[in-house]
Amino acid sequence: MRLIHTSDWHLGQTLHGQDRDYEHAQFLAWLLDQLIVHQPDALLIAGDIFDTVNPPLKAQERLYDFIVRAHEKLPQLDIVMIAGNHDSGGRIELPGPLMRRLNTHAIGRISWLADHQLDHGRLLVPLHDARGQVAGWCLALPFLRPAEVTGGETGEDYMAGIRHVHQHLIAAAEAQRQPGQALIAMSHAHMAGGAVSEDSERNIVIGNAEALPASLFPEPVAYVALGHLHKPQKVAGQERIRYSGSPLPLSFGEINYPHQVLLVSFDGDQLSRIESLPVPRAVAMIRIGRAPLAEVISQLEALPPVGLFTENLPWLEVRVQLDEPQPDLRQRIEVALAGKACRLVRIASEYAGKRGEADSEVLLGLDQITPQELFARAWEEQFGNPPDEQALDDFASLLQSVEFASEGDGK
Template sequence: MRLLHTSDWHLGQTLQQFDRSAEHQHFLDWLCQQIQAQDADGLLIAGDVFDTANPSAAAQKMFYRFLQQARAIQPHLQIVVIAGNHDSPGRLESALPLLEQFNTHVIGFVPRLQDGSIDLDKLILPLRDRHGVTRAFALALPFLRQSDVPRVEDAADPYMAGIGLLYQQVQRRALELRTEDQVIVALGHCHLIGGQVSAASERSIVIGGSEALSASIFDSRVAYVALGHLHLAQQVSQQQHIRYCGSPLALSFAETEYLHQILRVDLDCAQLASVTPLPVPRTVPMLRVMPQPAPLAQVLEALRQLDLPATDYPPYLQVRVRLQEPEPAIRSLVEQALEGKTVRLVRIEVSYATATRAQDELSATQELAQLSPQEMFERLYHSQYQEAPPLALRQALNELIHGAAQ
């Protein structure tokens, strides 16, 4: 059985004021070609389909048109979609009655039974080959909010403990359902410990508190784990079967050097046979002048020397300047240096060679902003009482913070 793993499309995203719908459409057209060329049996989309919970009508049309086209070129294709932290679970699931007719399964919310308990069976989807034989089970766990997870008493962070427990419960149930010749694959939208983050474009998925899970939450009998959230394609804890495929587009200049890809996952009987990266072609180049902030005169000369080929999609440009003092005319000078060149100026990043007192204060403020609310609370409590805060207080703070994030 052959699956394709992709995630973090962020349809509807703009780069500053520049619309990126043409880039997204090029990717989706390319993905349709890969579905056919690779003769895929299934497509796993591990969250963050859209960039916001309230995507534009154009972004939604792009998504649904892709689903229709993918099924048209590969009629036996099964598609599994989970919601990410950028997605609206309700919006993703709203078209489910229609999508199920096209063998497309969407999990936005964690389903509940009438008694309020979690319906584990609805999180476990059979994956069938082109002959209709069930070859695998997909554990489809969306981004988990506070209300989605079971309560774990006596845990310092009940939310994170609840996420781990739910993953364990779903895996246990899947192991009960499968036969020896069936494979288990898991989809999740989460941050695993050891994953490399692009802080410029990946939204923190938990407000405060530890937000990273251990890869040990996955049972060793799970053949492949298809993850979403981190934009850099990577293995987790050097384990070949636990993977972030990464985003198909560079969503910020921090991701300029990323190798964007989808992953082809081949399953043989009850085990993983191979994982093959399929590089995504980049429609629009992303340029940085300079690689590191440089003096203004040097930057302006580099801009004047830029040799840009004619293209339907002008490159995005970030200019990085290091100044001795503020230069009010900097944008005008940059635009003059770019005169006659077809380029999209996204941002001028300015830093200063000598730190001022105001900049020192800004740096201290930024350092403080990096602390989680829990860390600030624990520091304050310790400064007053010379001991760590009691478990009950930490639990109450976690519940307050995670509740506010809903």
């Protein structure tokens, strides 16, 4: 059996207000070609399919058109997708009855039966080989919100609830599988030790229970297909526990990531090979600076001119170090860019002496500051000291409640 593991499409995402539908369309067309060339038995999409819980219509059309076209080209292909923290679980599951006719399974949230038993049946998806035989089982674990993992128990903390869900689902899968059938877990979570893109990945659980241990996936699980972290990476040095990473950079901080999907092969119930399939970049991203204004202007003037074709020019971020305010900063940058083959989407500036050397490594605009960071800065400005752990936990709980309520209202 072979499968393709991908995640974090973030359909509908904009880059500082600029539409990225062309890039998403190009990626999906490329992915369809990879399915045709490599003929995998399954496609796993490990969450954050959309960028928001209420994605634009075009983003939804992209997803469902891709599923239809993939089924037309590969009628036996099993597609399994889970909701990430950016997704609405209800929205992901809504067209489920229709998608099942296309061999597509969408799992948006977990549910519980009587006596606090996990409804594991809906989380176990059979994966078929080219002969139509069950060759493995996908243990589909969507993003687990604190209110969901306790199953109604009071006083049960988040990590205990997480362990409960994993242990019960893995036990159910081991009881159901036949000899030679592989167990493949798919989860959207932040695993301990994972490298995070500060520009575009939000914290997804409250308090200090942010990172989950690799021990949640014991050896009987042949492969773990992860989503959430945008940089491709192994977890705890284990070949079998992987983030595929996002297929395109979601911020300028990710322009050097090796964007890919993973082609994963199994020999019976054992992992046999993992191959990276690099995703071609439909639109380039250029980051100039951080540097003094004169140096930045010089680099901008050295950019190539617009050629015969003006569509899909590279995105450009400019970062400038200033000694004093420059009221005409944007004008000077735009003059230097006249006739250049790029699209300016962001200017970031900082003043010399305002930050320490270590802090200057990160240059953030308001659009790139997480709510937690904004809260911490406001607290320190008001009270003169950083917020303590209790204040951070209280704010995180409040933020989680607001996001969960917004999802429920579809806002």
